[in-house]
Amino acid sequence: PPESRAADRARTRSGPAPVTDVAKLCVCDLLVAQCDVNCCCDPDCNAADFSLFTTCSVPIVTGDSHLCSQKAAIYSLDVEANPPERIFKLIDQVNPSLFCIHATNYEQALSFRSPEMPTSENFDQLLKRFSSAAFSAEPDSWNRNTDAQNPPDANETDRYEYGVPIQTVDAFLRLPSPVVSSWCSDANPAGFLVNQATKCTRSVSVEKCGDVQAVSMLFYINSSILAVPRSSQMVNITVQSITFQSLNGTQTLLNGSDVLRLPVILDELCVNVVLGVSYHVTYTGTGEIIEAAASFVLGAINKEALSIQQSFQISFTQVNTKPVPLSGNPGYVIGLPVRAGFRPQGYPFPGEILFAALNSNKYSQLTILQSASNQDCLAAQGARAPILFGYNMMSGCKLRITAATKCQPLTQTLLDLLKGQSFPDYVASFGNSQAQNMLDWVPITHLHTSEQRISTAFQSSCQIPVSLEIEVKWTKYGSLVNPQARIVNVTASITTTPLKQLPPGRERIIPVTSSVVFTDISSPAEPGYKAWPTINVKLPFDFFFPFV
Numbered sequence: 293p294p295e296s297r298a299a300d301r302a303r304t305r306s307g308p309a310p311v312t313d314v315a316k317l318c319v320c321d322l323l324v325a326q327c328d329v330n331c332c333c334d335p336d337c338n339a340a341d342f343s344l345f346t347t348c349s350v351p352i353v354t355g356d357s358h359l360c361s362q363k364a365a366i367y368s369l370d371v372e373a374n375p376p377e378r379i380f381k382l383i384d385q386v387n388p389s390l391f392c393i394h395a396t397n398y399e400q401a402l403s404f405r406s407p408e409m410p411t412s413e414n415f416d417q418l419l420k421r422f423s424s425a426a427f428s429a430e431p432d433s434w435n436r437n438t439d440a441q442n443p444p445d446a447n448e449t450d451r452y453e454y455g456v457p458i459q460t461v462d463a464f465l466r467l468p469s470p471v472v473s474s475w476c477s478d479a480n481p482a483g484f485l486v487n488q489a490t491k492c493t494r495s496v497s498v499e500k501c502g503d504v505q506a507v508s509m510l511f512y513i514n515s516s517i518l519a520v521p522r523s524s525q526m527v528n529i530t531v532q533s534i535t536f537q538s539l540n541g542t543q544t545l546l547n548g549s550d551v552l553r554l555p556v557i558l559d560e561l562c563v564n565v566v567l568g569v570s571y572h573v574t575y576t577g578t579g580e581i582i583e584a585a586a587s588f589v590l591g592a593i594n595k596e597a598l599s600i601q602q603s604f605q606i607s608f609t610q611v612n613t614k615p616v617p618l619s620g621n622p623g624y625v626i627g628l629p630v631r632a633g634f635r636p637q638g639y640p641f642p643g644e645i646l647f648a649a650l651n652s653n654k655y656s657q658l659t660i661l662q663s664a665s666n667q668d669c670l671a672a673q674g675a676r677a678p679i680l681f682g683y684n685m686m687s688g689c690k691l692r693i694t695a696a697t698k699c700q701p702l703t704q705t706l707l708d709l710l711k712g713q714s715f716p717d718y719v720a721s722f723g724n725s726q727a728q729n730m731l732d733w734v735p736i737t738h739l740h741t742s743e744q745r746i747s748t749a750f751q752s753s754c755q756i757p758v759s760l761e762i763e764v765k766w767t768k769y770g771s772l773v774n775p776q777a778r779i780v781n782v783t784a785s786i787t788t789t790p791l792k793q794l795p796p797g798r799e800r801i802i803p804v805t806s807s808v809v810f811t812d813i814s815s816p817a818e819p820g821y822k823a824w825p826t827i828n829v830k831l832p833f834d835f836f837f838p839f840v
Contacts, residue, residue, distance in 0.1 A: 315365050342369070342378040346369075365380065452579040458483070458518075459521050464482070469488075470491075474492060476493065476494045484581075487618075492604075496600055498557060498595050509531070517529065529571075530586070539591075539592055562593050569603075623723060626681055626683075627681065629681070657678040658719060659712055660685060662675040669690060679762070684808060684809050688805035691801070699754030702791070718736065719779055742787070755789065755791070756802075757788050763811060764811070
């Protein structure tokens, strides 16, 4: 009918509904619940804040630049007003290009949809739909109604990303921590893939221990975790283990972790008080949480106690993978093992992982010979000690050689003794280097030296290894405020000595040593300066304007 055609033409002339509300967009709003300086679109700023601004860092905010017509938010400052004021205008902006989008009526283009994976149930249906040379990907309904709004979750993610707070049914997963003082604050959310360990003090007494929620197991497991943000799929927190700590510090693992133990007063003691909680979260490669468990340490307090110290920890493990212990995050921590790996067979063919997370050393560590009490090298085979970052170490043993000693078998035995059965090829540059990141691993350089120059008469004699010297060069990486230890070079030097044939009945004792030296090669500070140089200048009086 003519009325319908006229209405359709009127809708076409009016243009599409905006995909986003530009009045609510603000790319310079970086601080949570705080006013960003010179960010005129920040909703956290008030008139008093605007009066101190000197300019608008983002003067105009627009949506999709490919649209023929769209809204634009204009921000400016009226410096002639007293005090200065922010001016906001919402205008219609026309795209001068001949090739522009007039209507965004293809709803499927507004959000990314995961492709349907073929299964035994839907394979025939997908084959029928996509097997031809051409097929239609149009939605079921082609809606040209310009008043239709976006799907509410069109621009929202359906998976957890690094650092995003883990959501629960009521709020987020709590990981109490100290804020200003040592007292616990329950407002600290646990971030996804962020391993944390905190300690804080909680005010509690025997008379009121049943009234303080934060000392009860129920406080930490009563709210289910959302598998992905803003979803209806929930993951319950299960109790993995319960350990009871007595007043003198003795810990006992309790049987029956499925029993909820609440605080109760017994003989002037309040027992089952939560002293520590350790969360362990299992996730998939797509950012979905599939399992969550909590281990508790419960204790008792007496009438003299006015407060307790609580410890909290959270760790993450990807499903179908083995957790590898870290030695820092990211830089190495002094006293933790140096992580090592080796090049697997088959590299560099496609599909192979460059660095193995674990080798024959189950903790993936760089090791040296461990000294034995009897100092017998042949009896010390297999005993290894991990190399701890920052610790210079030396170990050794004594080798007894007789006239019946064969050189070639002895050489291989001493190499296995010094280097171990499987000496690694690479060392992690950081304490948290991942096995798949090739640039985060440092190759070990191997050197060979001899204790003395072999004369012509002994050129045919056999050489046996008698020492292994490992030098680890590291540097301070990152800012001066919080430098991180990074390994940049590792050298393993084998020293050999000629084995001369002994007369019958004679013996010879040879010392076999192994050592590790850590060398800091960070650039030293300039002479005459401390960590921060001082500059003797006077700043202008308005240098920090408009801040105090």
